Amino acid sequence: MMRFYNREQELSELQRIRERSLQNAQMTVMVGRRRIGKTSLLKKDSEENLSVYLFVSRKSEILLCEEFVETIKDTLQVNSFGQITKIKDLFAWIMELSESRSFTLILDEFQEFLNINPSIFSDIQNIWDSKKGKSKINLIFCGSIYSMMNQIFENSKEPLFSRATSKINVGPFDVATLKEILTDNYPTFSGGDLLNFYTFTGGVAKYVESFVQNQSFALDDILKSIFRENSFFLEEGKNVLIEEFGKDYATYFSILSLIASSKTSRPEIESILEMGVGGYLDRLENDFSIIKKIKPIFAKSGSRQIKYEIADNFLSFWFRFIYKNRSAVEIGNFQYVEKLVRRDYSTFSGKMLERYFIEKLKLSMQFSEIGTFWDKKNQNEIDIVAINEIEKRVVFAEIKLNKAKINLLELKEKSNALDSFLLGYTKEYLALSLQDM
Incomplete structure (x- = not known):
């Protein structure tokens, strides 16, 4: 089991919010891409505090309520009266329980309620508005589909708009933390090993943990971890993004694949795809936070000298090598893709080295x-x-x-x-x- 790293800032913010909840009910929204370590962070924060953790999985509302009621009874040592089959009744019960004592309630993958019963959001809003005055609850809604979480809490037409009292954005580990993790787990590392570790994980907790557990730090070992039968890395781009993009995912994937392959300007992308992509680029940047716009320093605000890059290191690798060569991946010809990675790795990792130093200078x-x-x-x-x-x-x-x-x-x-x-x-x-x- 890898030890818990970094996150001091997030933990102290969660501590501050919990202290405030002793006086006034708090509603916190926590967002961050899949695999970034939100759940581990919340569980770490809950270690010495009374917390109810509920994971919103895709099942019927009745079955969810059944599961949640058991967890609440068990954690808070309370009884429920009658059968609860609606989330709205469950939430009303929780808010009543929080009048007599303070505790934390975590609803993880909160955006999944959209698929279960979208009216749950207005039910929660009504109950929150009427009961928060007497409550000492520390409520945390955690979600990994960035666009949906934004829609739920930041769209003025949605019931929970402006209800949250705090927002925490969980990002990847920074380069100093990655260096610390390597020092602890592979003390003889070279600059090349550190670059590999940064290039392939980008500081995403799940990937970091996977490489540490497998002791994959040299390029050969990393590629072995990625290119093998049933490796979760092979489907990762799809798993992380398909829900974000919905039915338009093929177009978004094509655009990201071109950006990852150094076609970084809008005219280049449009000429290859033979379609306008302005709206897609805009959403990729602002709604999904997956790409970043880069202009030359001192460029005027209306400058057309714009390039795009995928903000996430691993997704950049996935679109450049795995998605682009998905036919070879699908027939299990991993050696072919591995060969391409080795051929182009110095160019690809050279770009990542630039990112590394930019991040180091920011820190x-x-x-x-x-x-x-x-x-x-x-x-x-x-x-x-x-x-x-x-x-x-x-x-x-x-x-x-x-x-x-x-x-x-x-x-x-x-x-x-x-x-x-x-x-x-x-x-x-x-x-x-x-x-x-």
């Missing part, structure tokens, strides 16, 4: 802005431009797997293109490679 808390640069002809690319506005200091960095291939004179020349934006700034030039991780 240093020294900069007011961190970005990249390329000119209008899509040339003169600078991997990192990091600005400290107070100290009037700018750091330019060139990133390559092999330090010997970095030319700092060339970097200085390229940086001259930004002189007009950086009058009076002191400049620093860095060559960053595997050995600087």
Whole structure:
């Protein structure tokens, strides 16, 4: 069993919310992509506190109520009167129980009520509004379908809009935590091992745990873990995203596959798919938080110099190598796909190394802005431009797997293109490679 890492910020926020619930009922929404570790976090937080944990699985409302009533009776040591067959009656009962004592109620995969009985949301809203005044409940709604959770709590037409008192967004482990995990579990790791670990897990707790348990840190071992019969990694993109995208998933998958294969501008994507994709890109960025828009640093707000990238490292890998070669995967020809990964791995991991250093610079808390640069002809690319506005200091960095291939004179020349934006700034030039991780 891997020890529990990081999450101090989230745990102290949950602690603060619980303390507030002793005076006033609290409703917290927790979101984060599948496999990120939300449930483990909530269970860790519940260890020494009175908590009822209910998992909303897809079954009939009657069966769910039956299961939930047993859990509540068992955890809170109470009796129920009569049979409860509706979630609304169950929630009313819980709110009554919370009038005489404070406890935490966690409803995990809360968005699943949409598939069971959508009127549950307005029932919960009515009961919450009428009973929260006397209640000391610490209510946590946790969900992994980002778009549905947003719809339920942030769409002004929905009953639970503006009812939540707090929101916690659970993200991946940062690069410092990944380094700590490797130090504990594979103390002889090299820069290359750390890059592999970062490239394939992106800090997603489930993938981290899987690699640690299998001691998969070298590239060979990681690829063995991924490309084998019944490996959960092979279907992972579908498992994580199909519910998000619904019936349009094939179009979204095609777009993501192109972005992962370096077709990163809207015109490129549209010319290959022969259709307009503006709405899809917009939803992928804003509704699903799966892609990020990247502009050159100092670009004007209306600039058309826009590229897109998949924010999640593993999904980037999955769309680039697994989804793109799904015919070979389906017939079990894993060797073929593995060969392609090895062939293109230095290009792919080189991009991930850039991400790693951008994240590392963000964690240093020294900069007011961190970005990249390329000119209008899509040339003169600078991997990192990091600005400290107070100290009037700018750091330019060139990133390559092999330090010997970095030319700092060339970097200085390229940086001259930004002189007009950086009058009076002191400049620093860095060559960053595997050995600087």
